[in-house]
Amino acid sequence: MRKYQIVMSAVAMAGCMTAHAAETIYVGGFGGSTEQIFKEKIIPPFEAKTGAKVIYVSGNSTDTLAKLQAQKGRQEMSLVMIDDGPMYQAIGQGLCAKVEDSGSIKELYPNARMVGDRSVGIGFIATGLAYNKEVFAKNGWAPPTSWLDLADPKFKQKVVIPPITNGYGLLTLVMMSKLHGGDENKMDPGFDVMTKKVAPNVLAWEPSPGKMAQMLQTGEAALAVWGNGRVQAVIDQGAPVEFVYPKEGAVALMSAACVVEGAPQAKLGQQFMQHVVSADSQAVLSASQGWGPVNTNAKLSPDVMKKVVYGPDKVKALVSPNYEVINTKRAEWTSRWNRAVER
Incomplete structure (x- = not known):
């Protein structure tokens, strides 16, 4: 009898261990190279540490947000990673849980803590200017330094x-609104400048990253608005292209994460968020994705430091958009843009 009890206890214990090891968390995130690096470098250490299984569900930010909205009250994903604009929408719709202020969360830059403490940035991206150095040299143009360069008539049909x-x-x-007396609450100045001065210079309002890269590489586009990570990828391919932080400030774009409200594995979701913003994970994402680290303790090689938003000075210099206003006005602005700017 004693021997039987011992055997049954061992079986029960093994069953518990197997159940724990089989605990699964679904994480929504970006596709492409981001998905690849998560599967190769970010997820395996987390699985080894927790014994949990991470299933990565790839999709663009709009698709992931739509899934959260459709599954409200019966969520399947425990954590999502999307762009900061859609993330503010998710927060406003009650789709994100409170961030646990512990572990590596305490090591973040202040502007990586999103309003309301229901999401955090997982990577800084600077939106600024990119230009083809060969085209500029051929025309005797000085390198761009300001957002206002987009309105310079000499760049007619050369801007993307x-x-x-x-x-x-x-x-x-x-x-453009901020630099002409307006802001997110007062957009008439921005629309005026975009319509009358910037739009005549624009060769294409290009949505495709691949086409943007091609136009910069070939010199079809002399000047463009793009993110530093995207531009760096073009530079790495050997193109004569340079990224510029405008003197008025580059605009912060963040990749952001939140634990889903009502998540099936909320505790694991919080742990995975802390893992993603840890100094080690941030160093991996900086080197592979061109995201500036949000963790103040992240250590980067000198080569990577030059390519990303790194250090308190560069982080502090980023201009942070007011997405609480932007998201309430987005549909109205889009309609006005299509009528007046992009015609």
Whole structure:
């Protein structure tokens, strides 16, 4: 009898261990190279440490947000990683749980803590200017230094900007408003400048990253608005292209994460968030994705430091958009943009 009890206890214990090891968390995130690096470098250490299984569900930010909205009250994903604009929408719709203020969360830059403490940034991206050095040299043009260069008549039909439905086009509009006496609450100055001065210079309102890269590489586009990570990828391919932090400030775009409200594995979701923003994970994402680290303790090689938003000075210099206003006005601005700017 005693021997039987011992055997049964061992079986029960093994069953518990197996159940724990089989605990599964679904994480929504970006596809492409980001998905690859998560599967190769970020997820395996977390699985080894926790014994849990991470299933990565890839999709763009809009698709992931739509899944959260559709599954409200019966969520399948425990954590999602999307762009900061859609993330503010998710927060406003009650889809994100409170961030646990512990572990590596305490090591974040203040502007990586999103309003309301229901999401955190997992990587800084600077939105600024990119230019083809060969085209500029051929024309005797000095390198661009300001957002206002987009309105210079000498760049007629030589500028490429993504549309307003893309974050880069939207942030260009916001900056033009800020530099002409307006802001997110007062967008008439921005629309006026975009319509009368910037739009005549625009060769294409290009939504495709691949096409943007091609136009910069070939010199078809002399000047563009884009993110530093995207530009760095073009530079790494050997193109004569340079990224510029405008003197008025580059605009902060963040990749952001939140634990889903009502998540099936909320505790694991909080742990995975802490793992993603840890100094080690941030160093991996900086080197592979061109995201500036949000963790103040992240250590980067000198080569990577030059390519990303790194250090308190660069982080502090970023201009932070007011997405609480932007998201309430996005549909109205898009309609106005399509009528007046991109025609």
